[in-house]
Amino acid sequence: MEVMKMLLLPLLSILLQSPLCTSVTVSSSKPKVEIHEHSDAVLSCEFRTEKDQSPRIEWKKKGKGVTFVYFNNKFTSSYTGRAKIEGATLTIHSVTQKDSGEYRCEVTASEDHINLGETIVTLNVLVPPHVPSCEVPSSVFVGAGLDLHCKDKLSVPPATYRWFKDNKALTATADTPYSIDTNKGTLKFKSVSKTDAGMYRCESSNNVGAPKSCVAQQLKVLEYPLNMTVLIAGAAGVLTLSLLCCICVCVCRRRGCCKKAKKTKSTKTYNPPPPPPPPIRNLKHYKQTQSFMI
Template sequence: MKMLALPLLIILLQSPVCLSVTVSSSKPKVEVHEHSDAVLSCEFRTEKDQSPRIEWKKTGKGVKFVYFNHKFIDSYAKRAEIEGATLTLHSVTQKDTGEYRCEVTASADNVNLGEAIVTLNVLVPPHVPSCEIPGSVFVGKGLDLLCKDKLSVPPATYRWFKDNKAMMATVDTPYSIDTNKGTLKFKSVSKTDAGMYRCESSNNVGAPKSCVAHQLKVVDYPWNMTILIAGAAGFLILTLLCCICVCVCRHRGCCKKNKKTKSTKSYNPQPPPPPPIRNLKHYKQTQSFMI
């Protein structure tokens, strides 16, 4: 075994070593609060090249340069800095959320390109949600109260309050609550459902935020409205009955019009007119007769 190991060691020492640049990140996933600093780490090692080229790009629908040719590009120029290959973004917003790629090019190495991916997620605390609460509703009608916070990251969950008391939906309650969509649904409202309603959005980033409470009134149908609805319903029923009667009558032939017979008059033939009288002045005797 010792005799075999010695030739192998000599062969390994004499063979060329494959030199390459290596790039890595000590923290490939970064989560920071909005308006704070985000540090995107990037560490590299080269075998020969002591001055490799370093680039940062933001990927997604399109590739956008962050750091190129030893300078920051566009909006990053005034709010970013680099140390070695580690990138720091100051006062990040939701627009900075995405995937970033650190690229190191060492032209003197055999494998001269290496890269590392860092994902940045900017967390946004809850904002004041928009609430849709009508001023009044008729007794017995269905009702949906809506609440939405489109800006919070991660997406907010919702709670509803009536008269400053948290509402808890159960099997026995006349309403249901969707904590993810922010909807409060009533199948049929009653007088006891009247009160002050508000919605609260929350996530694990910041303090919950609530919209301004709104008064919901539950009213009865007015008498004139009831009479109008009843009258309209009666008119529709009467019109329908008339149409049915006309159709039945036409089907049975009751509505066919009787054809009027023309009266025949007796015909009395008239005698032919007398022949026209000739003018005697122009009459000339052509022959004479002897008796």
């Protein structure tokens, strides 16, 4: 029995130390990479093969379609000169937002039992805030509704927004006559008053870089001129009068007050005109048949 143990222990030790891999295996120590714009992104890819000591390594990027990054031991045109590979780990220099996406590392070991392995690495390039575009009208009339817009389409992650009036940050509460959407960048007034006039600007931020602000723009609040007020009042009066007339006509028709009188047929008989008088005979044709004596 002791002899059997002495023979089995070395055999068990050899089995434990020998690789149990029967195919190529591929993995990544960091499957999600977040890096600032214009920095170097390292996409790790580690592999182990059963027999093949020189496997084929490929990198592909998934977007609208699948494009090659590294193929046939060289980089494709868009990555030539700005990327390198060590083992199977890919490094892209000075990344931009266009480099964000899903990358796939593929290792093909033709001599292994299962000869293909792959792993996926997601790259997210962080972009600091850019100067936002601000929409502020030059003037607005008292009492009108007003929306101011602010947008930064380039920052990653998406920016949040703050509005300033005369260099003072605006904070919306239940008592303020305006509301602010910090995610969409809108500043809304239900009814503008004279006190809302001033210099307005917007600031975008996303914790990647320093906040950026647009140039402050002047907003003037105007009162309606007198002739405009009279014109609006007159138009409102005419509209009200027309509406009342229409209502009166409808009510009258429903009650039968506006029915048209039926036309009665005439009982007069037709009398033809008298015949024309007989024509006078021509005197030239008249002959005297008797003579008269006095």
